[in-house]
Structure formats: structure tokens, C-alpha cells
Amino acid sequence: MRVSVPATSANMGPGFDTLGIALKMKNQVVIKPSKFHSVSLKGEGSNNPALKDNNMFISIFNDFYHNLSTKRRNFRFEFFNEVPMSRGLGSSSAVIVSAIASAYAIEGIDLPKKKLLNLALAYENHPDNITPAVMGGFNVATVQDNEVKFIKKDMPKYLKAIVVIPNRPISTHMSRKTLPYKYSKDDAVYNLSHSSLLTAAFMTENWEMLRVASLDKFHQKYRMKQMPELFEVQKASLKAGSLMSTLSGSGSTFFSIAHADDAKRIEKELRVKFPHFRVFITDFDNYGARVDK
Incomplete structure (x- = not known):
């Protein structure tokens, strides 16, 4: 069987x-039946041999598989990774979600997406990452009573x-340490109002509102100071005509949205201006986690 989970861009400006x-x-x-356990890895992370030996997917998969099954079978796991690691595109959430989904699918147990989402919460307590990974699309999410x-x-x-995608990462752990311990009431209201406006803009498809609605005072400027070039990426993307441009997750990736007719031109301008960074266009994923047997 094949299990796939999309990349995500979280925090989204004021939506911390x-x-x-x-x-x-x-x-x-x-995942294939095998006489003995084996792992192969292609794509992102394939040049890191430690990922085969210290694999978060295998650890989480075994947690669930050993609880769900009385059998002790061996499998061959063949990973094909498109999501860059430690770049703010939800690679950890993709691993967590795919591992849980795989364990249930191996046993032929139906796993509704809402249940998958809440099982993943035990490993990733930030719902802005795991929710789009499971559900696809744009999501507004919070945690209430462990759900x-x-x-x-x-x-x-x-x-x-x-x-x-810049040519170096920003550590999520270190990135969190750069954030203020306290925020002023003015900054809190600023972010609350802009996050609400951004949500409304997505839900009503008022795309011209995104540029103003995506402004933030909670996290972006603090994190971007670790890589000052990111201020120029944001400025250049908006000047070229992007509808919004925000730090993806905790960085270092920058994420922009544009009309399809403008996307090629914006991509070209950013590639010329930032030749050492990886720049590309991609579609949005509205399905989320998928299991194909």
C-alpha cells in the first residue's frame, strides 16, 4: 500500500x-510484506544515513501497530520524500500522520480523518500543522479538551x-526562543484582528484583502532576524504582485500566494533576485492524508 501526506505552511502571518x-x-x-525489516529512502533526507536507523516514522508506526495487531510481521518501508526537512513545511507532521495512518491501514482498520487528527495531536501539539496535513486545504484550528x-x-x-526555500534551516526550537515572553495588549489586538480578517478573507475568497490581513506582530520579525535575507524575500514577493507573503512555519521557507496568471513572473523575479535559494510554484492540496491499497 501507499500512504501520502502533503506539506503544510503553518502560522500564516498573524495566525500563530x-x-x-x-x-x-x-x-x-x-509498505510491502517482507521476510525481514528494511528501509529505503529517496528524495529529501536521502543523504542522511541516520534517518534510516533513527526513523521517527518507524517508531510511531510500531507504537500503534503493536497495539493494534497480535501478529508480528516484517515490512519493507520505501520512503519517497518531497517535503524538505527543517524548513518550516511540516515534514514532522507528515511523518507523524503517515505513520499512524499506515499502522491502521496495515490492519485493515478504518480510521476516520478526525480520529487520525486527534491521534496525531499526541505527537504534535500545534494544530496549524497537523490539521492541513490530515484534512488538506486551508484550516483554522484550535485545541479544546485535548481535541x-x-x-x-x-x-x-x-x-x-x-x-x-533558503539554503540553510532555522531551528524550530531556537526560533521559539527568539519570541517575546510577553506581548502588549496593542500587539495582541493587532494580531487578533488581522488573523480574524485573514480567516474571513479565505472563507469569502476576498483575495485582495490578503496583503493587509496577513500582517503580523507576534512572530515573523523575531524569527526572520535569524536570516535577514528573508525580509528582502518578503518585500520582493509582494512588490512582484503576490497576494500575501509570510514565513512558513518557523522558517526558513517563505510562502506566497498569487493568481495563477502572475505566478510564473513572480517565480522568475524571485529566482533572479535570490539565485542561491530554491524557488518554485506548487498547487494547493485539498485532500490531505491518503491511503491507497
Whole structure:
């Protein structure tokens, strides 16, 4: 069988730990019966041999498989990764979600997506990442009583994502340490109002409102100071005509949305301006986690 989970862009400007969206870049794993346990890895992370030996997917898969099954079978796991690691595109969430989904699918047990989402919450307590990974689309999410509450909006095909991946990562752990311990009431109201406006803009498809609505005072400027070039990426993307441009997750990737007719030109301008960064266009993913037997 094949299990695939999309990349995600979380935090989304003022939507700190709340807003997330799924991109059509996938991590996939093909699982086959085998006489002995084996792992192969292609794509992102394939040049890191330690990932085969210290594999988070295998650990989480075994946690669930050993609880769900009385059998002790061996499998061959073939990973095909498109999601860059430690770049703010939800690679950890993709691993967590695919591991849980795989364990249930191996045993032929139906796993509704809402249950999958809440099982993943035990490993990733930020719902802005795991919700779009499971559900696809744009999501507003929060956690209440150890359960993810969310509303999803499918993304139209006439919009594209433009992704700029710098040539070095920003540590999520260190990135969190750069954030203020306290925020002023003015900054809190600023972010609350802009996050609400951004959500409304997505839900009503008022795309021209995204540029103003995506402004933030909670996290982006603090994290971007670790890599000052990111201020130029954001400025250049908006100047070229992007509808919005925000730090993806905790960085270092930058995520922009544009009309399909503008996306190629914006991509070209960003490639010329930032030749050492990886720049590309991708669609949005409205399906989320998928199991194909």
C-alpha cells in the first residue's frame, strides 16, 4: 500500500499556531510484506544515513501497530520524500500522520480523518500543522479538551503557492526562543484582528484583502532576524504582485500566494533576485492524508 501526506505552511502571518494550509508536495511511503525489516529512502533526507536507523516514522508506526495487531510481521518501508526537512513545511507532521495512518491501514482498520487528527495531536501539539496535513486545504484550528476543533476551506485552482526555500534551516526550537515572553495588549489586538480578517478573507475568497490581513506582530520579525535575507524575500514577493507573503512555519521557507496568471513572473523575479535559494510554484492540496491499497 501507499500512504501520502502533503506539506503544510503553518502560522500564516498573524495566525500563530492557528492557521495552516496544505501544499501539493508530498511525503509518500510504500509498505510491502517482507521476510525481514528494511528501509529505503529517496528524495529529501536521502543523504542522511541516520534517518534510516533513527526513523521517527518507524517508531510511531510500531507504537500503534503493536497495539493494534497480535501478529508480528516484517515490512519493507520505501520512503519517497518531497517535503524538505527543517524548513518550516511540516515534514514532522507528515511523518507523524503517515505513520499512524499506515499502522491502521496495515490492519485493515478504518480510521476516520478526525480520529487520525486527534491521534496525531499526541505527537504534535500545534494544530496549524497537523490539521492541513490530515484534512488538506486551508484550516483554522484550535485545541479544546485535548481535541482539535477546526474549519476547512478548499483552495481554488486559480491560485498558486510560490515557495522560496533558503539554503540553510532555522531551528524550530531556537526560533521559539527568539519570541517575546510577553506581548502588549496593542500587539495582541493587532494580531487578533488581522488573523480574524485573514480567516474571513479565505472563507469569502476576498483575495485582495490578503496583503493587509496577513500582517503580523507576534512572530515573523523575531524569527526572520535569524536570516535577514528573508525580509528582502518578503518585500520582493509582494512588490512582484503576490497576494500575501509570510514565513512558513518557523522558517526558513517563505510562502506566497498569487493568481495563477502572475505566478510564473513572480517565480522568475524571485529566482533572479535570490539565485542561491530554491524557488518554485506548487498547487494547493485539498485532500490531505491518503491511503491507497
